[in-house]
Amino acid sequence: MTARVAPASPRAGPAEPDPLDSPDFDATAYLNRLFPTEASLTGLDGLVQGLHRRIARIDAGVLSSVREQSRELAPAREQAKELAARVASIRAGAEASEALVQSICRDIRKLDAAKRNLTATISSLRRLGMLMGALDSLQAAVEAGNFAEAARLVEAVQALAAHFAAYAHVPRIAELRGRLSALESGAKGRALREFEALGETAPSQATLDRLADCCALVGALGPQVRSELIDAVCRRETVVYTQIFGVTGETARLERTVNRYKWLLKRLETRREVWALFPSDWRVPQLLCLAFCTITKAALGEILDLRSAELPGQVDALVKAVEATNIFESEMVRRFEKERGREDEEEEEGDGEEKNDKEAAAAPGTAGPVGAAASPTKSPSSPTRVPTSVRVAARPRFRGAISSVFAPYLHVYVEAVGRDLRWGLDRMLAAETWEAISDETPVLRSGNELVDAVRAELRDCARRIGRGQVLRDLAGVFGGVYRERRAPGAGPYALGAADWQVALSPRELRGVGVVLSTADWCGEVLGQLARALAQRLDPPELARDVEDALDGGAGAAFRALVAACHAALLSGVETRLEPALAAAARLDWAAEDLGSADESEYVAGARAALLEAGAALGRALPPNHMRFFADKLLASFGARLAENVLRARRYSEAGSQQARLDIEVIKHAFVDMAREGRLDAEVALPAYAAAVGAELGRAQAILKVVGAPTAAVVDTFFELMPDASPAEFQRIVDLKGLRRADLLGVLDTFNRRLGKAHFPSGSGADAAEASHAAVRGAQPPARAELAAAALDPADAASAQARRTITLGQLGLGTSTPGRTAQDMAARFRSNPNVQAARASAAAASDSMRETVGRTLGAMKNLRFMQREG
Secondary structure (H helix, E strand, C coil): CCCCCCCCCCCCCCCCCCHHHCCCCCHHHHHHHHCCCHHHHHHHHHHHHHHHHHHHHHHHHHHHHHHHHHHHHHHHHHHHHHHHHHHHHHHHHHHHHHHHHHHHHHHHHHHHHHHHHHHHHHHHHHHHHHHHHHHHHHHHHHHHCCHHHHHHHHHHHHHHHHCCHHHCCCHHHHHHHHHHHHHHHHHHHHHHHHHHCCCCCCCCHHHHHHHHHHHHHHHHHCHHHHHHHHHHHHHHHHHHHHHHCCCCCHHHCHHHHHHHHHHHHHHHHHCHHHHCCCCHHHCHHHHHHHHHHHHHHHHHHHHHHHCHHHHHHCHHHHHHHHHHHHHHHHHHHHHHHHHHHHHHHHHHHHHCCCCCCHHHHCCCCCCCHHHHHHCCCCCCCCCCCCCHHHHHHHCCCCCCCCHHHHHHHCHHHHHHHHHHHHHHHHHHHHCCCCCECCCCCCCEHHHHHHHHHHHHHHHHHHHHHCCCHHHHHHHHHHHHHHHHHHCCCECCECCCCCCCCCCCCHHHHHHHHHHHHHHHHHHHHHHHHHHHHHHHCCCHHHHCCHHHHHHHHHHHHHHHHHHHHHHHHHHHHHHHHHHHHHHHHHCCCCCCCCCCCCCCHHHHHHHHHHHHHHHHHHCCCCHHHHHHHHHHHHHHHHHHHHHHHHCCCCCCHHHHHHHHHHHHHHHHHHHHHHHHCCCCCCCHHHHHHHHHHHHHHHHHHHHHHHHCCHHHHHHHHHHHCCCCCHHHHHHHHHHHCCCHHHHHHHHHHHHHHCCCCCCCCCCHHHHHHHHHHHHHHHCCHHHHHHHHHHCCHHHHHHHHHHHHHHHHHHCCCCCCCCCCHHHHHHHHHHCCCHHHHHHHHHHHHHHHHHHHHHHHHHHHHHHHHHHHC
């Protein structure tokens, strides 16, 4: 703040707002504005006095306002006190009203309880009176034989008595309950006696009406009485049955088992009016049939046990009894189980989740098995319902109710079927001609008849006997019979004999082919039979090992027979082709003039053998087996043909051309064989023709290399036989009969293609001699002897020199510590980088050079010893 204080401005108008009232008042700025100069401080005292006066006025105004507010607050306080007094008065009145209301409610509750008690007492007294009156009326109705009225009264009395269940300790109530029990017992006795009068003759309509009223009364008396009535009715009927059909005598014969079922069905039909008396939900006919099944099962079990020793001679009677039993059970299922299943579904939909009370839970306690089966049902007069689970558990099952008694004795039937099939098999084999049934059905008649017999037995067992364990046991019998069918094998064709290497005639080829087709068909039928049995067996658990028992046992035997037949066919046709190969081996392929014929003489024999084999087997073998045989024969003949070509002494250019022409004719002969064998002309035949070209093309490739000019031998070899080994190249070069100089040039070219030096240290002749000494023991003796015998001494020495030179340069002597030439050739073929292959070959040249040096020294010592000798 400056020392100057501005004086008050005389021109400040009163209308201007007071700066002191401003919310952003600044005292320094205000003083500087009032006293801008030192001279203006002369008015400071006046300003101070004016401010004091203003403060005094403000204080006086504040004090006046406070006093005024104090005077105005006093009436408000008085009014608040008056309001609080009024609120307290209202609260006291409310509390008094609440006490009054509670007092009134207590009185009302007392009156209401008194009214309820009075009403209950009046109702109980009325019900007690009604109960006493109903008991009197019930007694009168029972004594008068008015069963319809008695049934209505029983329901009413039971409903009234239920209201007094909590007062059983009251003497009067206990007396009435005892009287009710006595009346119910009397009514039950009267009703049961009425049914005892029901005889074998047809009842009159009046009797039927009275018995219908008795049924209503029995239904009202409860499930236990109803079960007793049903049990009594069923017992009366079964007594008649047991008197007619016993376990001894003529009626006990197995072949007359069907008469038992006819009696029951006739009984159900003739006494239809009697069964109509009972309510449908009682299911009296069904329970009667169930009781009949129980008694019949016990009787048949005793009969079978007594006659078990005679059963092997009574198989037909046993089968008829089982068949009749199965038919009867199926009829019972059709009549009752399906109908009951529909009724239970409808009842289940109507019941929902309704619970059962204690009285229905205690209802199953009945007298006898029939009553037990009848009790868990719903009566029209019963106020309770039985849960669905209880109904399902109590549902009688007719399937197997009687037929299960035959299970321990059905092995007699299984053994009889086995004996019949074996007898039939012996008869079939004795009459077998070992010829196909027809060209369209290339199987043996015995195989076809056996399949028909097995299928007939399977259908017969499933239809007449059942689909349980007996069908599973029958599958084992089928497998055994099929194994016995396989035992004769190819019949007159001794498959697998040691002296089998004989040529098969077309008829014999067709016979073995028919045996193969029959074995293949029987094996296929066994698989189908196993699958059919697995689907038919009941329960399904029995089907677990059926396929293994049939397809894995007898099926494996038939597959072995198929393999033996294939081997026999292959050996038989190869034996027929052997003369052609031997004739080809005897030809002088080194001759320049081989005649003017288009093909050699041996080709005609091979072609005839192939065409006859195709024509014979095409009518006997399935297409897949014909293709398999053709592939096997092609692979075998192709390998033998290539070996036959390599076994020749030498080929001239004309000889190699003639041999290639012969092989081309043989290729067409193989394709013609497949065509005669009825291979598919659109798919299988072109594929087989391609396979023939690939398989026999190897022999043609060898001949092309042999017939190639000397300068092109190596290139032709690598072009036509890229996968061949150096050893094969050696054998091919031997077939050309090259001179020494030409041989060395070919070897040099071959070695350069392998990335290898031509010779190790030493002369070429010495290296050849050393290599020959090292590998002489590695050559096949037969081939060495054949070559020595076929050449004159001079040619033999020259050929031996050529052979040893070739072998020595190819490194096929004794084992070396490094890589062999064959390994390097493989690396050369598999590595596209020629420089890398050559580097690999050079790495092995040092070790090979050492080996050849050692071999050379050994050869020199050997030659020195020979000169001394």
